[in-house]
Amino acid sequence: MLSEQELAKSPLFHDISYQDYREILSCFQAVQRSFRPDELIYDFSSDAVGVVERGQASLIRIDEEGVATVLEDLGAGGVFGKTLAFAGSTGDSLEVVCRRPCDVVFIDYAHILSRCGHACQRHSILVQNMLQLMADKAQALSCRVDVLSRRSIREKLMCYFRQLSQQTGNRTFTLPFSLSTLADYIATDRSAMMRELKRLREEGTIRSEGRQFTIRQ
């Protein structure tokens, strides 16, 4: 259960009064839970849709050999659920795990889509907020596809860097995760990526120290 202040910042319940918020929780049978780092948030077994209200989580795929890949990075407003992600190969399993302390709301997807007779006003606003979050998610996934569809490590890196730079509106930015995870994110070998970073640094195309990067131009 969110406090009145937290509610104001909530992406899903934006523009909804505290009174309505509580009624929605019961009407939609929504569940709100908090998580600690490394805790398992969701294992794609239920039909619920989850919304990250606060904190940070990751959607990861674990293939048959146990190799983990970061599929998505979920911040506040991040949405996930069985109906939103493809459980690709049958052998693979998907998980949402907590990175930084999280508040998450779970709502049954069918409840959101079905038009309920009463409470229609509230329902309508919630659906609109949900639509906004879905649009954001689609955009985030598009970014990811943009990066992954590049042919070489160098291009992937620069594409991703430009995205981060554009988001902060600054040529200098900080990676949201470790370099090892970055390699995972752009789906390449870590050592090969390190080599490429070195080359980019030597050429002067980028500067970096730790997780802080600056791109030229």
Add this chain to the structure above:
Amino acid sequence: MLSEQELAKSPLFHDISYQDYREILSCFQAVQRSFRPDELIYDFSSDAVGVVERGQASLIRIDEEGVATVLEDLGAGGVFGKTLAFAGSTGDSLEVVCRRPCDVVFIDYAHILSRCGHACQRHSILVQNMLQLMADKAQALSCRVDVLSRRSIREKLMCYFRQLSQQTGNRTFTLPFSLSTLADYIATDRSAMMRELKRLREEGTIRSEGRQFTIRQ
């Protein structure tokens, strides 16, 4: 303008009466247009959201060197728009082009999100349909990320094949596009992909003839 029969099949106007449909078009200032193959549908200059009602289109990226990459394959129900796709590197341009004869509806995104005083019932249904389309889009993009995040051509191919197989519920399926486009879709060199396909065929992991494939198991 759709006929009454076509309206029934429309993903965006699903569950909306013909009367309401016409009023929505004017209320939302929606525009409906048809396109012929190779015609430019959308160039990401306006803030409109487009929905493919019928036919097939592709979202492609053209980088500074003029190399085109298929980012998305849009069938009936496909959604696109500036707010839904990332204009990755500034030098690149994005386009939606017609593949097979298309009907497309354009609606201003702000119109969809803003709560209008009158016509709220219609609005609400439209937003819910939109939400459904966005969820579908997110799922499609997730699939794409799933494929692209694989490390080798072989894994990418098999991942994609399994997805198609799962969609049709059959071990045999037909590619939605040419082999050349497939190479583009999984972001690899065409000849390298052909080599890998040959190997998979020799091993007996897959069978193929033209665009028709069968996977083992």
Add this chain to the structure above:
DNA sequence: CATATTGTGTGGGATATGCAACGGAAAGGG
């Protein structure tokens, strides 16, 4: 504090992948 775990930086060797190029098949257009 000692100890484990994870992250960073580097290199050598094997190979999967990209590139350029070609010829024929198939398909589309006038």
Add this chain to the structure above:
DNA sequence: CCCTTTCCGTTGCATATCCCACACAATATG
């Protein structure tokens, strides 16, 4: 129907990328 364009299938060669392995720093863990 011919002609143009796209698609398919294949090869040799160069190299970018992967895999394995190591050393050390940074961070967590008890």
